[in-house]
Amino acid sequence: MPAPLKVMIVAAEAAPLVSMGELGRSVGGLARALKRERIDVRLIIPKYQRLINSHSMKRLVPEMTLITMNRFRETAIYRDELTASEEVPVYLIEKARFFDREHLYGPPENAYDDNADRFGFFNVAALETLRQIGFYPDIIHCHDWHTGLIPAYLKTIPAFSQDPMYAPIKSVFTIHDLRHKGCFPRETFFQTGLPPSIYTPEGVEFYGQFSFLKAGVVFADMLSTVSKQYRYEIETPEFGQGMEGVFQKRTKDFYGVINGVEYKPFDPRIDSFILSNYTKDDLHKKHRCKRDILEFCGMERHIERPLVGMIAPMYEEKGIDLLLKSAHCMMELPIQFIFVNDLPYRNEKFAAQLGEMMAAHRKHVRCFTDYDEALKHKVLAGADMILMPYQSEPCGVTQMYALKYGTIPVVRATGGLDDTITEFSVETGKGTGFKFAAYTTDALCEKLREALVVYENQPLWELLQANAMRANYSWEYTAKKYKDLYLMLLNKGKENH
Incomplete structure (x- = not known):
């Protein structure tokens, strides 16, 4: 041997x-x-x-x-x-x-x-x-x-x-x-x-x-x-x-x-941070997680209104500047939005600007600039989409975790985001998310509009979620x-x- x-x-x-x-x-x-x-x-x-x-x-x-x-x-x-x-x-x-x-x-x-x-x-x-x-x-x-x-x-x-x-x-x-x-x-x-x-x-x-x-x-x-x-x-x-x-x-x-990625801490079947555990075969339980995060954030509980989350460190290369520039355009869309800081580090300049964004769109936006592990899990489970408009990303893990929760990534096609997310095709029914190339407000908002069109077609959206939850990026x-x-x-x- x-x-x-x-x-x-x-x-x-x-x-x-x-x-x-x-x-x-x-x-x-x-x-x-x-x-x-x-x-x-x-x-x-x-x-x-x-x-x-x-x-x-x-x-x-x-x-x-x-x-x-x-x-x-x-x-x-x-x-x-x-x-x-x-x-x-x-x-x-x-x-x-x-x-x-x-x-x-x-x-x-x-x-x-x-x-x-x-x-x-x-x-x-x-x-x-x-x-x-x-x-x-x-x-x-x-x-x-x-x-x-x-x-x-x-x-x-x-x-x-x-x-x-x-x-x-x-x-x-x-x-x-x-x-x-x-x-x-x-x-x-x-x-x-x-x-x-x-x-x-x-x-x-x-x-x-x-x-x-x-x-x-x-x-x-x-x-x-x-x-x-x-x-x-x-x-x-x-x-x-x-x-x-x-x-x-x-x-x-x-x-x-x-x-x-290690899926055990981020598995909707066993995640102890979320209100209701679920699998791809009982996705209706995901709606309970959505109600829970909306209630936790003090937002109107419009379950039918798409909820977009963003879980990211407060660094410019993670797209915070693009998010801020795109806020007005995004809020013209029929969505609710939650931002969660993904690191204990807090950038005070971006924290202030995110606070202003929330104040300007208080009805439909919440921004949490202090790190909160439980909240991160609640957003992964309760959101319909995860936004990752990054300037650059060598690999990234949030998009992989989001797939496991049936929460659809909307990402900029860079680095590991491009490698791990495949564009969803309405014609073939294949794909796991949505990607845009240009680092611009127009590109970001146009891709969100495309995602919302699919979201309105429930059978198509459920097919996309099933695709996402089957993706496997284990070690x-x-x-x-x-x-x-x-x-x-x-x-x-x-x-x-």
């Missing part, structure tokens, strides 16, 4: 132990799904102050000196499990002066001044942890800028590139969101221990700065991102943010793989795709020898 594939995932976050959002959710979900694929998968993350309490955490290596970087001195390694029910080992790198802080990366809308030092240390420590625990993976899978130096260290530092235990390791680097490139002043590069010869435009230099993310893109054996469409988009000047040329050079090694597909990519990379390495 062949030995199982060995994969070490390295990331700044992994849910449920510690997570700020999409990155941690993705890393934790992928790890558990790879384990179900019979892969020997393990994780390395920093040991933050805000890690959830775990009785299973043990101090594994009390003191480790980083032999490749004298400036960092000693550290320690702890071991835990990702969840109690699934045996996915997690190794936690301890360094109190770097990670024993209130925030992971810095206060809201700010970053710690020493993030280059913090995550430079973490990258070296993660690699040296392999030696300490005696686990040399076939693949080291790095996620986002925080781990971008690992592929560079493997390729350029003799302590790794010439070590027979490290040299065979292949690296995969996943970009979750190109907005965060890990850019730091030039001088920070010369503290990393990387050879000066790679500080060039073809290497890790990025417009006079040093980019962790670019290091990963240039030196990893394989690249991936979180949807096929986003992978194509970031090779263009519109979305590439100055890095499109680097992606174009690596296009043959670059893959788009949709992130999966199993994502894990199988990554397993195929890992094996392809390893086989390619054998062919080259």
Whole structure:
């Protein structure tokens, strides 16, 4: 029987132990799904102050000196499990002066001044942890800028590139969101221990700065991102943010793989936050959820009037500005509208503008700018449609959850929204939602009008809801795709020898 594939995932976050959002959710979900694929998968993350309490955490290596970087001195390694029910080992790198802080990366809308030092240390420590625990993976899978130096260290530092235990390791680097490139002043590069010869435009230099993310893109054996469409988009000047040329050079090694979702917390059959649980076979119970959210929001209970929800972080790229510009046009349509902030972070400028929007259309609009998990579930179950007019979206999960609730997405065709939603066709009866291309008020409102026409035809709408609720974006597909990519990379390495 062949030995199982060995994969070490390295990331700044992994849910449920510690997570700020999409990155941690993705890393934790992928790890558990790879384990179900019979892969020997393990994780390395920093040991933050805000890690959830775990009785299973043990101090594994009390003191480790980083032999490749004298400036960092000693550290320690702890071991835990990702969840109690699934045996996915997690190794936690301890360094109190770097990670024993209130925030992971810095206060809201700010970053710690020493993030280059913090995550430079973490990258070296993660690699040296392999030696300490005696686990040399076939693949080291790095996620986002925080781990971008690992592929560079493997390729350029003799302590790794010439070590027979490290040299065979292949690296995969996943970009979750190109907005965060890990850019730091030039001088920070010369503290990393990387050879000066790679500080060039073809290497890790990025417009006079040093980019962790670019290091990963240039030196990893394989690249991936979180949807096929986003992978194509970031090779263009519109979305590439100055890095499109680097992606174009690596296009043959670059893959788009949709992130999966864990449906258990977002399943209308068992969701404890909603008034009435339901399936695609008893959708009439969804009307009870609609009455409940309307009552909760103090809105007129016109069940026949379409209810449109929007659940989004208060960031400009998530379409808040387009929503605000489109408010008057939207309110000329026969709809009711509820906005819910999807993160604990609150943008005060947008909060004020959303408040003005609600005041101007008090009868049919409610805006909740403080995060509320229960309300989010109530809107997913009670709304008829979910609006996602995003400027950009690498993957997105709200549209996938909405499908499961039979709540129809109306999305801008960008990134993962384009990949996961198929346009509904009245002629064929196929499709799961509605998409518009232009980032304009006219495009948004015209697509809402099209959706309302279908909504008025009850048999067609019920067909669309059934289509939506059959869609499946569980982690199993994502894990199988990554397993195929890992094996392809390893086989390619054998062919080259």
